[in-house]
Amino acid sequence: MRQTPFRIQWSATLVLLVANVAVFLLQNILLYFSNFPTNQYFALSVDGLRHGFIWQFLTYQFMHGGLLHLLLNCWAIFIFGREVESALGQKSFLTLYFSSGIVGGLFQVLAGVLAEQFSQSAWALRFAAPTVGASAGAFGLIAAFAMLYPERPLMLLLFFIIPLNMRAKFLLLFSAVLTGFGIAFSSDNVAHAAHLGGMLTGIIFVRYAGHWHWPQFRRKVAPPPRRLVTVRPRASALWTHKPVSVNEDLPPDEFLSKEVDPILDKISAHGIQSLTDRERRILETAREKISRR
Numbered sequence: 001m002r003q004t005p006f007r008i009q010w011s012a013t014l015v016l017l018v019a020n021v022a023v024f025l026l027q028n029i030l031l032y033f034s035n036f037p038t039n040q041y042f043a044l045s046v047d048g049l050r051h052g053f054i055w056q057f058l059t060y061q062f063m064h065g066g067l068l069h070l071l072l073n074c075w076a077i078f079i080f081g082r083e084v085e086s087a088l089g090q091k092s093f094l095t096l097y098f099s100s101g102i103v104g105g106l107f108q109v110l111a112g113v114l115a116e117q118f119s120q121s122a123w124a125l126r127f128a129a130p131t132v133g134a135s136a137g138a139f140g141l142i143a144a145f146a147m148l149y150p151e152r153p154l155m156l157l158l159f160f161i162i163p164l165n166m167r168a169k170f171l172l173l174f175s176a177v178l179t180g181f182g183i184a185f186s187s188d189n190v191a192h193a194a195h196l197g198g199m200l201t202g203i204i205f206v207r208y209a210g211h212w213h214w215p216q217f218r219r220k221v222a223p224p225p226r227r228l229v230t231v232r233p234r235a236s237a238l239w240t241h242k243p244v245s246v247n248e249d250l251p252p253d254e255f256l257s258k259e260v261d262p263i264l265d266k267i268s269a270h271g272i273q274s275l276t277d278r279e280r281r282i283l284e285t286a287r288e289k290i291s292r293r
Contacts, residue, residue, distance in 0.1 A: 012090045013081035016097065017074050020134055023062035024070050038063065043130035044105050046112040061101040063132035065189075076138035080145040087148050088206075089267075089274065096205045100140020100198040105131065107197030111183075131191045136198035139175065143202025146172035175199065260286045 030036040039045075041053060044060035064070040085093040112128035145152075150169035166174070176199060182192035263279045275283075 011082070011085065012093050012097075013077060013085050016077055016081065016134075016137075020062055020064070020070065020074055020077075024064050024067075027063055039130045039132070043132045044108065045130040046109055046116065046128050048130070049109060057102050057105045058098070060105060060130075060132050061098070061134050061137055064134070065132055069133055073134040073138050076142060077134065080138075080141040084141050084144045084148065088144075096140055096144055096202065097137045099205065100143075100201040101134070101137040103201040104136025104139070104191075104194035104197035108136075108191050108194040111193040127193060129189065131194060133191065133194075135191060136194040139179075139195045139198035140202035140205070142175060143172055143199040144206045147203055147206035172199070172203075 027038050030038055040048065042056060042059040043063055044056040048056050064073065081093070081097075084096070088096065108127065108131050115127040146168040150167065152168045154166055154168055154171055156164045156166065156171070175195075179192050179195045179199065182188070182190060183196065186192065259282050263275065263282060266274060266279070
């Protein structure tokens with residue numbers, strides 16, 4: 001539809017994977033050569049927050065407790081992140097991912113505070129232990145995927161051996177049941193409360209807040225005025241809204257570069273659901289211009 005120079009389209013999913021691997025390598029290099037207490041300063045813990053280490057809500061998401069822990073989280077981000085990023089756009093995808101990690105961290109910290117206050121058992125105090133991993137963000141992506149594509153069939157390897165087929169909505173339900181069981185009964189070192197917070201964030205984000213973004217402090221510049229003509233959609237069009245204005249008097253090549261290219265960039269960043277009626281009409285007009293060539 002358009003002829004443009006070759007450009008590398010960066011993927012937020014790929015960047016997250018690279019960042020997780022890079023931080024894991026740095027974490028182990030520091031531990032091996034200098035015995036630097038990375039968990040004390042960068043893993044999420046109740047004690048660290050009491051010392052004012054608020055950045056732990058972000059840094060803990062890139063740290064991992066071992067190679068298998070890293071591989072499992074990267075696998076989930078890769079499998080579900082690509083689809084979610086394609087549907088929501090890069091900005092909403094990153095907002096969802098980091099919000100899931102932060103809310104999951106809040107759930108884990110709250111569980112740790114309650115454990116300290118009301119129980120001194122080993123089962124309860126495990127919530128107050130330092131937490132690392134991208135699991136909360138990964139579970140946010142799984143929940144978002146299930147909300148976007150609830151009937152999508154998935155094939156999973158149970159215990160990495162047994163193939164198991166289920167739809168995405170049942171995967172989310174199964175994950176929620178395991179998480180609830182882990183919070184109530186399990187004595188392992190898995191941050192089940194963080195998983196729960198991540199899943200709830202993914203559900204709420206897709207259901208209610210799909211277009212929310214982290215605040216941006218860039219000044220918006222108003223576009224220059226354009227001479228517009230009013231075009232009424234044909235009766236056969238898929239939408240029947242009020243007339244929209246399209247700059248149709250431009251030559252075909254100039255029309256594509258000035259009108260269509262920004263819309264295609266917007267689809268790449270925010271998803272096709274973010275288009276306005278005018279932008280959809282512009283794409284229809286571009287299709288007609290190309291078909292007349």
